[in-house]
Amino acid sequence: MELISLPVSPFAARVRIAIYAKGLPIDVVPPPAEWRDSRHFRDLCPTGRIPVLLDECGPIWESAVLLDYLEERFPQAPSLMPVDVFERAQARLLVRHVDLYLMPPMVVLARPRGDAVSSRQAVEELLNGVTMLDGLLKGSQYALCDRLTIADCALAPALFAIRVTAGRLGMDLIEPGSITEAYGELCRRDPHVGRVIEEMEAGLRELVQVT
Numbered sequence: 308m309e310l311i312s313l314p315v316s317p318f319a320a321r322v323r324i325a326i327y328a329k330g331l332p333i334d335v336v337p338p339p340a341e342w343r344d345s346r347h348f349r350d351l352c353p354t355g356r357i358p359v360l361l362d363e364c365g366p367i368w369e370s371a372v373l374l375d376y377l378e379e380r381f382p383q384a385p386s387l388m389p390v391d392v393f394e395r396a397q398a399r400l401l402v403r404h405v406d407l408y409l410m411p412p413m414v415v416l417a418r419p420r421g422d423a424v425s426s427r428q429a430v431e432e433l434l435n436g437v438t439m440l441d442g443l444l445k446g447s448q449y450a451l452c453d454r455l456t457i458a459d460c461a462l463a464p465a466l467f468a469i470r471v472t473a474g475r476l477g478m479d480l481i482e483p484g485s486i487t488e489a490y491g492e493l494c495r496r497d498p499h500v501g502r503v504i505e506e507m508e509a510g511l512r513e514l515v516q517v518t
């Protein structure tokens with residue numbers, strides 16, 4: 308089984324954290340050359356986006372779906388879902404929060420040459436998403452319970468990407484001293500999260516050298 312992934316993609320990063328934390332026999336591989344224009348890649352994944360899991364049964368995409376799929380596909384592996392049913396809903400809610408309120412404005416801001424109006428709007432949306440997140444986190448190492456869950460898999464790479472984008476724009480998108488900032492630092496101490504953040508950092512360094 309293979310995961311088509313790129314080191315810097317926060318969506319792929321969340322799935323890699325899950326693969327490492329669960330100790331799954333899945334090889335992490337880069338996309339084929341020219342994947343963005345590749346008919347073959349579109350045949351595998353019609354959205355043309357990364358990550359894609361190449362399962363024996365066929366390809367599966369959408370990172371949030373993949374987090375759920377890995378839970379069900381490998382029931383013997385350590386679970387990344389809380390036991391408590393309410394906390395399970397909260398874990399899914401935090402993944403949704405990342406996908407609905409953090410990543411969309413982040414993606415707009417990460418574009419090399421965004422127009423001023425959409426950038427201003429994206430900053431506002433992102434600040435709003437981070438403020439909401441502050442109210443959902445406790446400031447401890449993990450978002451829920453006392454161990455890694457799918458919520459951390461989604462949150463940690465997204466917050467890393469937001470910090471990088473904020474640095475590039477020269478603005479604080481995550482308030483210094485806030486619960487979200489503390490969580491981002493603490494969560495990184497988890498070995499699997501730390502490993503993936505390091506992969507993202509290395510990928511970024513490589514990108515900077517290439518461009």
Ligand SMILES: N[C@@H](CCC(=O)N[C@@H](CS)C(=O)NCC(=O)O)C(=O)O
Binds near residue numbers: 357
């Ligand atoms: N909703 C998708 C989003 C995936 C996504 O947007 N991936 C980016 C990489 S971070 C991508 O492949 N973009 C297409 C491109 O770079 O051309 C998911 O959760 O998997």
